[in-house]
Amino acid sequence: MSSTPAGQAPARAGIDPRGPRFVASITALLLLVDVLLGLIGPAAARSGTDWLLPALPLAQRAGDPAFVLLAVLAALFAWGALAGVQRGPFALLFRAAVRPRLRGPAELEDPRPPTFAQGVGLVVTLAGLVLQLAGVPYALPAAAAAAFVAAFLNAAFGYCLGCEMYLLLQRLRPRSSAAAG
């Protein structure tokens, strides 16, 4: 980015790559807590030989603490996906409280890939919420676990699973619409 030839449109402002990883660390921890809440809650409970969840009224499916926490996390993903990964609440915390204590970043990063990945996180967590409301057992902890793996890989290894989904999703689209796009 720094060697963009003069005369070309200035490169988008890069972001400190440690910002998204800081956000992913907090997200991963909260998602792990959510998996635990999901597993000990009604999403994974049986009453006798049947699953408990389909027998519960809608309000109790939505009142499950795991559901509430995942809804909050989905809202955070939506925030990051719409406003940009560098403008979510944890990203602001990073900039205000963490970054001033660090040395300058070795290099800056394009904010678009991690922002796209926030959108992937939103889709996964929303799927878990909808399936829990539909009364599907284990759907909510499973969705939280999938999102946890992605956030954990980003936080611990700097590997952005959601970013790599981009090409995969494009390739899965039917050939006709792909040719048009």
Added chain:
Amino acid sequence: MSPLLALLVLAALVAAATGAGLLWRARAGRVRERHGEQRVSEAELGPQVRFGRRGTVVLLTTPSCALCPGARRTIRSELAGREGIASAEVDLSERLDLARRLHVFRTPTTLVLDPRGRIAARAEGGLDPLGLRSRLDALATTS
């Protein structure tokens, strides 16, 4: 589910994610030699693309690719001072036909082409500078 069993599931989840991360780190960016006859043409990569006399390095990207800028820097610095090796970059989000034909699922994917466009080496999910350097050295001696 009992809390104890739930904690065991959690431990297994963290262990599996750690294993996946270590596996990914060990494999990402490794430049692997290719012995097949798969080729790409100049025209297929873009109207401006001309192969180098000794070979060509092709970087396949997407707009959402987090590791592509790093791979781009690696290619630029490894090609500096080398004669006869060209480079090209293709945004696969506009070239899904190429992504399908070359079976690209991850970006960055880097191809090292011999002078006739045969794929001599390929790296996925990052680009190891030392691996690229040794492939470029090999191109320089065989062609």
